[in-house]
Amino acid sequence: MHKKNKSLSRHKKAEGTLSYFVLVLGACMVILPVLWMVITAVKNDMEIYQMNGRILPVEVSFISFVRIWRDYDFALYFRNSLLVTAAAVLVSLIASALTGYGATRFEFKGKSAFLSFILMTQMFPSIMLLVPFYKILSIYGLSNSLVGLCVVYISFTIPFCSWMMVGYYRTIPVEIDESAAIDGASSLQTFIRITLPLVRPGLVSSAIYAFITCWNEYMFAAILIMNDKMKTAAVAIAEMNGYYRIAWNDMMAASLVASVPLIIAFIFMQKSFISGLTAGAVK
Amino acid sequence: MKRKLAAVLSVSMLASLFSGVAANAEEEITLTIMSCLQTEDEAELESAMAEAYMAEHPNVTIEFISVANNDLDAQVTTMAASNDLPDAFFMNCAFMSTALDMGIVADANDYISDEFKADLSEEVINYCTLNDTLMFIPWFQIPVALIYRADWLEQAGIEKIETMDDFREAAKSFTEISGNYGFSMVGARNGSGEARFSVYAKAFGVDEVWQNEDGTWESDLTSDKFKTALQSFVDLDLVDGVVPAGASETAYQDAVTYFANEQTGLIISGSNAVGAILNRNPELAGKLGSVPIPAATTEEGRHVTNLQVSGYTITTACEHPEEMADFLEFMAGYDNAVSFGSATGRIPVTNSALADEAFTGSEYIGFSECMQYSLPYSTFPAYAEVQDIFGEAYNSMLTGSSLDDAVATVDGRITELLGEYNQ
């Protein structure tokens, strides 16, 4: 008994070391390119364009970070991105949670057709959807508006969020809400009071996914939004890679700044992500 | 419900009618202009012109819609398909025949003033005209010529770059002088590279696609002179090694960067490169020279240029085309064109502004000189695809294809394409 425990703990130790080894390797893979982003962002214009020049900057210059606020209106672009993203995430979460509940708690005609329909909407190359999307939006007077963009984003995020929620709801035993039904709760009450807290990990994962998708989307934002005042951050960054000029250091600085909200949001949400995961429904 | 709606509608219509009568003298006008300069260095200059115009005409509001050049055609098409066009949009010459075909172009001949038109050279007007339609009001031109480092040329002991042989010679010498490379080749396939190679090939007598007497389309892309041009172009990189590494992925902005950082000393480009180079490296002022594209030493060799006249197309959706034309002429007028041209290298279209001393320096001399060799822009409806065909050819050769393979692909694609249009 004693011996067995010892070998088990040694085994655990080896597993721990291996885990850390993998994690460090993975982290390097991520950090090195990002580090190059940071280094580029703090180099001045001359140093960027030296053939086989120094890897580290001779002098650290924050001119690029100054320029993105002074020469470009990034404060505004961030606001736009945030508005569109927040609204799209909210709507996607509500709609997809409802679908997850509906599709796992009831048997009804056309259910499997509906679920494959959701998936099928993802299979058409989005490039060919540009023109018709614009057409629809202009019919409803939503072209060139943040609301229109938000609506488009919802259609991007809903399918995956719905499927994720369906997956999560499947892992939650139906007995839980059956017992609620015995207590006299309606479907909607059961949905809100009993099951929503249980699917929190699913909701958080869906939210993270939807947030990232919307925050980073480029092509539709570039074509559907024409007013400078409504530009999103991703478009503004892409436009720094102009047809006639390319400002690597400014672009890297802007990219870094644009990623900060996401990283902060993730760190912030990670807490509920983790607690949601560990307090998960299935015990 | 319906009746209520109708009532509301008719009241508002009446109201707008009255306000229309009242404001007739100084009607409030908004002009929306889709610009792809708004995402570039030129944004402020262009906005300043609009500001100045609005100050003179308080009833006019000008709104720019900014779009990246790469997305421009897609954006215009998207909006046209939804009947949601702006009042004017920036015209890329590669988009001309498509736009005309789509019926979204208002003939600028109807709105251009005689005075302004009289100040334009015949070449410029021809360039902007397609099927008797003036496609846009010319604003500036960026003719294609060869820009070189005048100080290096002197150092190399070359008198003038007149032929392709001189050009190659210079490229080799410059490679030694710079310690890096000689020639900024744009080898990417993004439209810009093709436009440059097109001029290079034409200097060998190649005519990419033309219509013979009975209206059939024909092409030189299968001819020997095209092969010669193609081989000589890629040899600059593959044999002579005078081109910075990665030619096949070098876009215009990279090529300018090499030149501005003194890592090369030659670039085939529109005159706007002069502005871009000097913007990035002001120390090069006075060291730049330009000459028309050198002629090939083959039998059919010639000087040639593509004027690349640019400007805004008034769309069929524009409700105030006269006012729009007035603003566009304002931008192309003497004062604005001279200051815009000297800051950006996008030189004026009017003869009077071109004569200004701002454009007589050595960096511009080749551009003024080359205008006489201008060829009109191709009228072939699928010219963009023709460009892509020879773009694929040089690009694939730069990354290792043999001449025979590249030409075989060209042959197959061009034959199929012409077949479609010769039916």
Added chain:
Amino acid sequence: MTRNKNKFNITPYLFIFPVFVLLAALVIYPICYALYLSVMKTNLTNKWEFVGVANYLSIFKDGSMVKSLLTTFQFTVVVVLGHLVLGTILALALNKKRPGVNAFRTVLIIPWLLPDVVVALLFKWIFNANYGVFNNILIRLGILEKNQAWLSTGLAFVILAAVCIWKGYALIMVNMMAGFQSVPEDVYEAAKLDGASPVQTFFRITVPMIRPVISTAVILDTVWWFKHYTIIKLLTDGGPNNATSTVSITIYKEAFSYHNYGVAAAGAGVVFVVCWLISKIMRRVMDQNA
């Protein structure tokens, strides 16, 4: 109770109503519009000529679309396998509560947080032939003598795939982590008592149990990367020599460079069918193993 079952119950439809309406309104019309385009020769404004299946035929007659479909298959297989391998390994390493794991998780998620545009341009910059740090380091280490244009060589496909793996593995990783959490601890305990090795436990117990949670993620990951556009466009633009020219690149070119909207729409229709088949097959395979 039995009577209730036979009666039409509207409740489930109310639950799925929002998603159904949103998708029907936003996606069905665009897809129908594109399918309509695919049987037309049109410039989207004043020319609409019905050509039947001619556009579809021209796709298969013209080798470039078929070739780009093959390239896309290769690309998708490599990228999705990469996501699966990398995502699973990292998720396993993150699965146990150990000091510092939170920090690692945040770092490992970063590529997913970066916009496609940024990822593409960042690596384009790293592999830049003349100013890129990759060449610079190799030369300093003495491995390379002269600057190499990596994205113009035969390695372009490999680099592109690596970048796309880098960008996308986190989605699989997160879903795997969530999946691992959904497996009750006592199942593992039981396996351990039965003397199963960690590898056996993983393949016999964990994988089947998390399949419902991750199968959709994997299918969608496949479909998305099959249709992917932005990174390929910005990083290699289909080059060199069409080595990375996937269907999305070809379709975009056909539509917005050549203005053959009908042919482009037909191409999109083909992709639609192919993606649908892929998802069917994958679903079948996954269910079979369950």
